[in-house]
Structure formats: C-alpha cells, structure tokens
Amino acid sequence: MCGLVGRLDPSATDLRAWVEAATDRLAHRGPDDRGTHVEEEAGLALGHRRLSILDLSSLGHQPMVSDSGRYVLAFNGEIYDHLDLRADLEAGGHRFRGTSDTEELLAAGDRWGLPAVLRRVDGMFAIALWDRRDRRLALARDRMGEKPLFVRTDRRGVRFGSELKALWG
Numbered sequence: 541m542c543g544l545v546g547r548l549d550p551s552a553t554d555l556r557a558w559v560e561a562a563t564d565r566l567a568h569r570g571p572d573d574r575g576t577h578v579e580e581e582a583g584l585a586l587g588h589r590r591l592s593i594l595d596l597s598s599l600g601h602q603p604m605v606s607d608s609g610r611y612v613l614a615f616n617g618e619i620y621d622h623l624d625l626r627a628d629l630e631a632g633g634h635r636f637r638g639t640s641d642t643e644e645l646l647a648a649g650d651r652w653g654l655p656a657v658l659r660r661v662d663g664m665f666a667i668a669l670w671d672r673r674d675r676r677l678a679l680a681r682d683r684m685g686e687k688p689l690f691v692r693t694d695r696r697g698v699r700f701g702s703e704l705k706a707l708w709g
Contacts (some may be wrong), residue, residue, distance in 0.1 A: 542569055542570045542588070542589060542590055542591050542615075542617070542702070543566035543569030543588070543589040543701070543702035543703065543706070544566075544582070544585035544586070544587065544588050544589075544602075544614040544615065544616050544666065544667075544668055544700075544701060545559065545562040545563055545565075545566060545588075545614075545699075545700070545701035545706040546559070546585060546586045546614060546699070546700050546701070547559065547562075547583075547585045547589065547647055547697065547698070547699045547709075548583055548584050548677050548697045548698050548701060549583045549696045549697030549698070549699075550582070550583035550584075550696075550697065551583065551696050551697070552583055552585075552697070553600025554581060555583065555585040555612075556576075556578050556580075556585070557586070558585060558666070559576045559578060559585035559586065560585045560587070562701065562706045562707070562708075563575075563576055563587030563589060563706075564586055565703070565705050565706050565708070566587075566589045566598065566701070566702060566703060566706050567589060567598040567615075569589045569591065569702060569703070570588070570589025570590040570591045571575050571589075571591065572590050572591055572602055573588075573589070573590035573598075573602075574587075574588070574590070575587070575588045575590070575601050575602050576587055576588075576603070576622040576698050577603040577605075577612050577614075577670075579670075579672070582672075582675050583697065584670055584677070585670070586603040586612060586614045586668055586670065587603075587614070588602035588614045588615075588616075590602060591604055598643055599639075599640065599643070600605045600638055600639075600640035600643070602615060602642060603633055603647055604615055604642055604643065606647065606649070606650040607634075607647065607650065608640050609672065610648055610671060610672055610673050611646060611649060611650055611670065611671060611672065612669070612670040612672065613642065613645065613646045613649070613667060613668070613669050613670075614647075614667070614668045615641075615642045615645060615665060615666075615667045616665065616667075616702055617663055617664045617665030617666060617667075617682065617687045618641060618663050618664055618665070618687075619641040619644065619645055619661050619662070619663035619665065620662045620663045620695065621661060621662045621663070622641035622644045622645075622661075622663075625641075625644045625645070625648055625660075625661065626644050629644065629647050629648060629649070629651065632651065633690045634647050634651070635659060636685075641663075645657065645661070645665075645667070645699045647682070648660075648661075650667065654678050655667055657697050658674075658680055663682060664684070664687050665680075665681065665682050665686075665687050666679075666680070666681045666682075666687040666688060666689035667680050667681075668700065668701065669676075670672050671690050677698070678693060679691065679700055686697070686704065687702070688702050689701075689702065690702070690703065690704050690706075690707060692707050
C-alpha cells in the first residue's frame, strides 16, 4: 500500500519533529520501511512508509534522491510499464542500483522532466517530487486518481499526505 507525507513551509521551525510524527501516523500503510528527508533551509519535509513489493531490498528506500542529486521523490503506487521505462533508460546509458519502480520513475523524471514522464507512464500513483535546485515541489496523481493524495494549503505553505490524519499537527 505505502504512504507518503510532506510539508513545504519556509516559516516552520519544527519540520523534523512534524515529519517524524506524520510518518508514524501512516505506519499501517507500510510496515517494511520508514524514511524521512528534511531540508530545513528550504522549509521542506518528506516522509514515506513502505510496503515492499517490487524491490524487497534497501535499494527501494524512500524518500529517494536522484543520481544527479537534484530531485527527491516520495512515491506511493505502482508503475505497470516500469520494465519498458527501465529498458529505455538503460538504452540511454542509465545504470540502476536496484529493481524498484521508484528508482525508474525518479531516473525518468531526472532525464525527461516530470510532465513528459506523467504523460508516458501507465500506473497508479501519488508522488511528491522536490526539485532541490529550483526549490519547487510537484505533487501528482495518476489519471484515474486511484492513489490518495490529500492536500492542505494555508498562508504558511502546503501539507500533503496519503491520509488526512497525516496532515494533523
């Protein structure tokens, strides 16, 4: 099932504590792994709970940073055509560490940009992609909206997650 949570709030002083608590509120969505990524200076926090399906190793740990270091991805879902995506990326010279569709999605976004990847992939997903260079956060869901992504905005920023209770606090 997996679950993701995040916050972009440049005025926040409690990002690490907030994302730790929010990620714990999603423990039932992902018993196999737990990860957080915090960039205090940008006001960004991402959290992820993982249910390991495609890659059972630690190489599927999230949030995941792209090989270039530019992007950070928290992903809930499954990319059905991930092997085709992998083959295209490998033909272009990309070398993968693991076998997760998360790594493939991240590599594709790094190579072609998120809009092109979203037009191309077939799957069910909710993603949060942080661009470290441009300090931009992109949130996206699959065309049918199968995977949940709740978003709360206010004057300070945005909070989002796979469940509403992840946004509390």
